[in-house]
Amino acid sequence: xxxxxxxxxxxxxxxxxxxxxxxxxxxxxxxxxxxxxxxxxxxxxxxxxxxxxxxxxxxxxxxxxxxxxxxxxxxxxxxxxxxxxxxxxxxxxxxxxxxxxxxxxxxxxxxxxxxxxxxxxxxxxxxxxxxxxxxxxxxxxxxxxxxxxxxxxxxxxxxxxxxxxxxxxxxxxxxxxxxxxxxxxxxxxxxxxxxxxxxxxxxxxxxxxxxxxxxxxxxxxxxxxxxxxxxxxxxxxxxxxxxxxxxxxxxxxxxxxxxxxxxxxxxxxxxxxxxxxxxxxxxxxxxxxxxxxxxxxxxxxxxxxxxxxxxxxxxxxxxxxxxxxxxxxxxxxxxxxxxxxxxxxxxxxxxxxxxxxxxxxxxxxxxxxxxxxxxxxxxxxxxxxxxxxxxxxxxxxxxxxxxxxxxx
Amino acid sequence: xxxxxxxxxxxxxxxxxxxxxxxxxxxxxxxxxxxxxxxxxxxxxxxxxxxxxxxxxxxxxxxxxxxxxxxxxxxxxxxxxxxxxxxxxxxxxxxxxxxxxxxxxxxxxxxxxxxxxxxxxxxxxxxxxxxxxxxxxxxxxxxxxxxxxxxxxxxxxxxxxxxxxxxxxxxxxxxxxxxxxxxxxxxxxxxxxxxxxxxxxxxxxxxxxxxxxxxxxxxxxxxxxxxxxxxxxxxxxxxxxxxxxxxxxxxxxxxxxxxxxxxxxxxxxxxxxxxxxxxx
Numbered sequence: 001x002x003x004x005x006x007x008x009x010x011x012x013x014x015x016x017x018x019x020x021x022x023x024x025x026x027x028x029x030x031x032x033x034x035x036x037x038x039x040x041x042x043x044x045x046x047x048x049x050x051x052x053x054x055x056x057x058x059x060x061x062x063x064x065x066x067x068x069x070x071x072x073x074x075x076x077x078x079x080x081x082x083x084x085x086x087x088x089x090x091x092x093x094x095x096x097x098x099x100x101x102x103x104x105x106x107x108x109x110x111x112x113x114x115x116x117x118x119x120x121x122x123x124x125x126x127x128x129x130x131x132x133x134x135x136x137x138x139x140x141x142x143x144x145x146x147x148x149x150x151x152x153x154x155x156x157x158x159x160x161x162x163x164x165x166x167x168x169x170x171x172x173x174x175x176x177x178x179x180x181x182x183x184x185x186x187x188x189x190x191x192x193x194x195x196x197x198x199x200x201x202x203x204x205x206x207x208x209x210x211x212x213x214x215x216x217x218x219x220x221x222x223x224x225x226x227x228x229x230x231x232x233x234x235x236x237x238x239x240x241x242x243x244x245x246x247x248x249x250x251x252x253x254x255x256x257x258x259x260x261x262x263x264x265x266x267x268x269x270x271x272x273x274x275x276x277x278x279x280x281x282x283x284x285x286x287x288x289x290x291x292x293x294x295x296x297x298x299x300x301x302x303x304x305x306x307x308x309x310x311x312x313x314x315x316x317x318x319x320x321x322x323x324x325x326x327x328x329x330x331x332x333x334x335x336x337x338x339x340x341x342x343x344x345x346x347x348x349x350x351x352x353x354x355x356x357x358x359x360x361x362x363x364x365x366x367x368x369x370x371x372x373x374x375x376x377x378x379x380x381x382x383x384x385x386x387x388x389x390x391x392x393x394x395x396x397x398x399x400x401x402x403x404x405x406x407x408x
Numbered sequence: 409x410x411x412x413x414x415x416x417x418x419x420x421x422x423x424x425x426x427x428x429x430x431x432x433x434x435x436x437x438x439x440x441x442x443x444x445x446x447x448x449x450x451x452x453x454x455x456x457x458x459x460x461x462x463x464x465x466x467x468x469x470x471x472x473x474x475x476x477x478x479x480x481x482x483x484x485x486x487x488x489x490x491x492x493x494x495x496x497x498x499x500x501x502x503x504x505x506x507x508x509x510x511x512x513x514x515x516x517x518x519x520x521x522x523x524x525x526x527x528x529x530x531x532x533x534x535x536x537x538x539x540x541x542x543x544x545x546x547x548x549x550x551x552x553x554x555x556x557x558x559x560x561x562x563x564x565x566x567x568x569x570x571x572x573x574x575x576x577x578x579x580x581x582x583x584x585x586x587x588x589x590x591x592x593x594x595x596x597x598x599x600x601x602x603x604x605x606x607x608x609x610x611x612x613x614x615x616x617x618x619x620x621x622x623x624x625x626x627x628x629x630x631x632x633x634x635x636x637x638x639x640x641x642x643x644x645x646x647x648x649x650x651x652x653x654x655x656x657x658x659x660x661x662x663x664x665x666x667x668x669x670x671x672x673x674x675x676x677x678x679x680x681x682x683x684x685x686x687x688x
Contacts, residue, residue, distance in 0.1 A: 019542060019543075027543050028540060028542060029511060029540070029543060031467040031537050031538060031563075032540060032560070032562060032563040032565075033467075033563035033565050033566075033588055033589075035540055035563075035565070035566070036563070036565035036566060036567060036570070037565060175473050176463060176477070181464060182464075185465070185466045188466045189469070189589075189590045192590060193588055193590065193593065195565065196588075292510075292512045292515050292538065293464060293512060294466070300512075302512065302516065305485035305486060305516065306516035307462065307463040307512075308463040308512075
């Protein structure tokens with residue numbers, strides 16, 4: 001029987017500090033109106049983190065509604081084809097709604113209900129977090145409003161309709177670059193206006209404290225399960241973990257329970273888009289520098305005047321100019337290594353996994369798969385690598401087809 | 409005594425409230441800003457608030473967002489804003505200027521470099537919307553070293569304990585956000601604001617300015633009945649937006665509005681009591 005409940009070694013990391021800092025990163029950079037509500041959220045989160053009734057409720061939801069634990073799957077044919085280390089897939093694509101996002105939305109929505117909030121808001125880029133939020137809002141009977149860049153709404157019409165079917169109101173955001181970062185700005189503006197009855201479910205490990213830590217804690221179920229599963233299947237810890245990084249929630253969820261396991265190498269894979277040298281990418285850790293945006297200090301893609309730059313990735317879920325502050329700290333301390341994979345490399349990995357394993361990965365996850373192939377060859381036979389298959393690729397088939405000049 | 413403290417002391421002696429109009433630097437075009445600043449002073453502004461454009465203005469409503477976008481389309485940077493203040497200062501050594509903006513441009517320039525350049529340009533106060541006192545230590549030290557007043561927001565959601573913490577580091581004046589919402593929101597409840605401001609006076613010795621949601625002469629007069637300063641932003645910027653293609657017309661429209669606001673504030677009876685403040 002899989003035991004994922006024992007206190008994992010992540011407790012040893014002990015971050016963030018009292019005010020939400022991971023080294024120089026993280027913190028609380030918001031307008032005064034939100035300081036009180038964020039303190040209230042932090043108190044509630046800390047309370048329910050230690051509340052047995054809440055934890056039991058969360059566990060039941062994750063098991064019976066989400067379908068956890070997700071399997072750890074040995075991708076035999078893919079491993080053979082790559083030729084090198086053994087490749088394991090953590091199957092977050094098999095969760096209800098098809099990605100890891102729901103681990104977090106279930107947790108935050110349960111917290112919202114405990115706090116007596118009746119209205120949920122969220123930002124979304126590709127629509128995955130929006131769908132996961134609309135889903136739990138329907139499940140709990142909460143009103144739901146999702147902010148989405150007008151440009152993203154055009155690119156992801158199916159997810160927009162899916163959210164509407166689930167009863168959510170989807171509000172197009174026409175300011176700025178009309179994409180994910182602007183949707184986040186707009187959700188913050190809604191929250192500051194309706195803070196009395198509204199809970200803002202942020203979809204990644206970014207934002208003002210306590211969001212980076214809270215979302216990480218809700219996603220850490222991925223790493224706790226994976227750690228127990230790999231020990232069960234191989235009798236030892238893996239040599240490396242690989243996950244894609246946009247905001248970084250699936251990566252942090254996988255990494256965090258392994259932070260104290262020094263022999264386990266951690267690789268975060270950013271979107272190199274058309275290539276880091278072209279500037280058309282979404283890789284703040286690989287090619288950005290520290291700054292302050294969306295409530296936290298972290299690596300950003302910004303110009304010389306501190307204005308935030310437009311980003312590009314074939315994968316809408318990675319198309320964000322910032323990254324969770326804990327990743328920034330893991331980069332600086334050297335505990336994790338961050339690399340970047342281009343649109344084309346991700347697409348090639350998408351096709352490979354689909355053809356040799358019969359698993360169609362999300363384009364986000366395909367970035368992790370592409371890097372895992374390189375790493376598997378480097379580490380060679382005898383090594384074990386876990387790749388987070390953070391989501392399924394059905395949502396991306398139009399993008400893939402369009403990229404290849406096929407009209408569906 | 410800082411230029412801001414001096415201005416408030418003078419106004420208090422005269423029993424008048426400060427009128428603080430806001431424009432985003434570089435809107436509708438960089439060449440218009442210094443002229444707009446002089447026009448607003450001529451029309452009756454006591455203190456000027458100058459917005460530093462930012463790509464992601466999270467606390468601003470659509471009107472000031474669009475002003476930021478217009479300014480950024482002209483490539484206006486923080487250094488560019490400082491040079492506008494320097495030009496303004498050349499002809500107006502007296503009117504205090506407060507910069508209002510977001511942290512990232514300041515962070516990239518570097519706190520020390522920013523504070524020195526701002527002081528040299530003639531900036532009197534800096535309000536960094538997304539920088540609460542908890543995170544402000546290093547910037548406060550830099551501003552203090554250059555004699556610039558840090559301005560902080562207080563909100564309807566701010567507890568008494570926090571208000572005291574904010575008051576301990578704030579200088580010049582405190583800026584009470586009159587409603588839960590973004591700049592330019594339309595749900596101002598004057599009675600609730602009056603009650604809050606009266607309560608704040610028991611916790612804060614500095615002058616109390618009120619902003620967010622004050623859109624015309626009537627609401628300015630209503631808030632001016634109890635606040636030391638009335639900040640008007642989106643309403644001013646709207647006038648600029650209506651004439652974005654014609655900077656001369658924009659300047660005239662702004663001057664007209666500022667004149668109306670001045671008249672509304674001056675129509676008030678003189679302040680009943682002269683408040684004791686640390687700087688008098």
